[in-house]
Amino acid sequence: MEEKHVLVIFPHPDDEAFGVAGTILSHTDAGTPVTYVCLTLGEMGRNMGRPVMANRETLPDIRREELEEAARLLGIDDLRKFGMRDKTVEFTDQDALAKRFQEVIEEIEPTTIITFYPGYAVHPDHDATGAAVVQAVRQLKKENRPRIHAIAFAEGSEEEIGDPDVVTDVRQYRDRKLDVIGAHASQTAGLMEQVRGHMEAQDETIEYMLQTERFWTYPIEE
Amino acid sequence: MEKINPSLVQEELNKLAGEPLYIHLETTNGAYASHNDKSMLSAGAFIRNVKLQYKIGKITGPGPYRVGLETEMGWLYSEGLTEWEIDEEGRLLLAGHDAVGRLAIALELSKTPFRK
Numbered sequence: 001m002e003e004k005h006v007l008v009i010f011p012h013p014d015d016e017a018f019g020v021a022g023t024i025l026s027h028t029d030a031g032t033p034v035t036y037v038c039l040t041l042g043e044m045g046r047n048m049g050r051p052v053m054a055n056r057e058t059l060p061d062i063r064r065e066e067l068e069e070a071a072r073l074l075g076i077d078d079l080r081k082f083g084m085r086d087k088t089v090e091f092t093d094q095d096a097l098a099k100r101f102q103e104v105i106e107e108i109e110p111t112t113i114i115t116f117y118p119g120y121a122v123h124p125d126h127d128a129t130g131a132a133v134v135q136a137v138r139q140l141k142k143e144n145r146p147r148i149h150a151i152a153f154a155e156g157s158e159e160e161i162g163d164p165d166v167v168t169d170v171r172q173y174r175d176r177k178l179d180v181i182g183a184h185a186s187q188t189a190g191l192m193e194q195v196r197g198h199m200e201a202q203d204e205t206i207e208y209m210l211q212t213e214r215f216w217t218y219p220i221e222e
Numbered sequence: 223m224e225k226i227n228p229s230l231v232q233e234e235l236n237k238l239a240g241e242p243l244y245i246h247l248e249t250t251n252g253a254y255a256s257h258n259d260k261s262m263l264s265a266g267a268f269i270r271n272v273k274l275q276y277k278i279g280k281i282t283g284p285g286p287y288r289v290g291l292e293t294e295m296g297w298l299y300s301e302g303l304t305e306w307e308i309d310e311e312g313r314l315l316l317a318g319h320d321a322v323g324r325l326a327i328a329l330e331l332s333k334t335p336f337r338k
Contacts, residue, residue, distance in 0.1 A: 044248075044268065046325050046326075050322060051323060055223055056246065056315070056328045057315065057336065087268070122253075122257045155257070
């Protein structure tokens with residue numbers, strides 16, 4: 001099925017880098033518009049750069065700039081910051097959040113939404129984001145529902161929800177994806193050192209992540 | 223931020239004693255701690271913009287440092303502090319970073335509220 005508009009919904013700047021950048025680049029290169037809704041500025045990030053370049057109070061502005069640069073590198077013209085606070089997504093009003101998502105969906109009519117698989121995405125903000133997206137889509141009339149391509153990476157995901165049905169070879173975007181990851185310097189300096197220094201232990205896992213992106217089409221029940 | 227100079231921090235703590243303050247206090251070992259290492263427990267807490275007034279504030283330890291604030295009704299305790307600064311808005315920011323620069327604890331004191 002041809003993509004008309006792709007909607008990416010994640011809670012933190014840099015969530016769009018690791019598991020999705022290659023897929024996003026494949027869409028924007030093909031001229032398909034991509035809208036990115038980013039819920040927070042990653043205000044509570046533990047990484048402060050290497051060497052330390054931020055403190056708790058300066059981190060949000062630094063990460064906002066990193067997010068904007070990453071979006072530019074990804075060819076995303078429509079970046080929407082939802083102004084929530086890192087770590088608090090699961091505690092906010094999920095109905096209200098789902099409604100905000102619905103408004104975006106009704107406005108841009110995406111053919112696909114990329115988000116996290118609720119329950120299998122490790123970080124509580126990830127799970128809560130995915131859950132609100134699923135709620136938003138479920139409340140739409142069946143014929144208006146975009147499909148959801150969800151990312152799962154919790155230990156044992158495959159045993160419970162099966163293998164991902166969308167496995168994309170993004171080798172041709174590998175270097176540009178690495179640039180997107182590198183744009184989030186306050187968070188990724190350690191990883192970038194590993195990639196550039198070709199440290200043996202992690203190399204294979206990192207290279208797989210850079211070259212392969214995996215999604216589960218989320219089963220929306222009636 | 224700079225490496226903590228305890229006597230300079232103590233001067234700032236003395237200045238703020240008795241003042242109504244907004245506090246950000248936080249500790250974390252990372253949301254991925256138990257994902258990356260099953261033997262780890264992901265544990266953390268933050269409280270932001272709680273109002274507090276202390277009678278006595280002290281910084282102690284050989285570094286990393288501890289800060290304790292005694293209030294009328296109780297205490298604030300923090301340990302593992304390594305860096306500090308007075309930021310552009312005049313707030314006293316203290317933090318503890320691990321060997322690779324990741325934040326493990328933050329204690330921040332301000333006369334005006336922090337951005338929510």
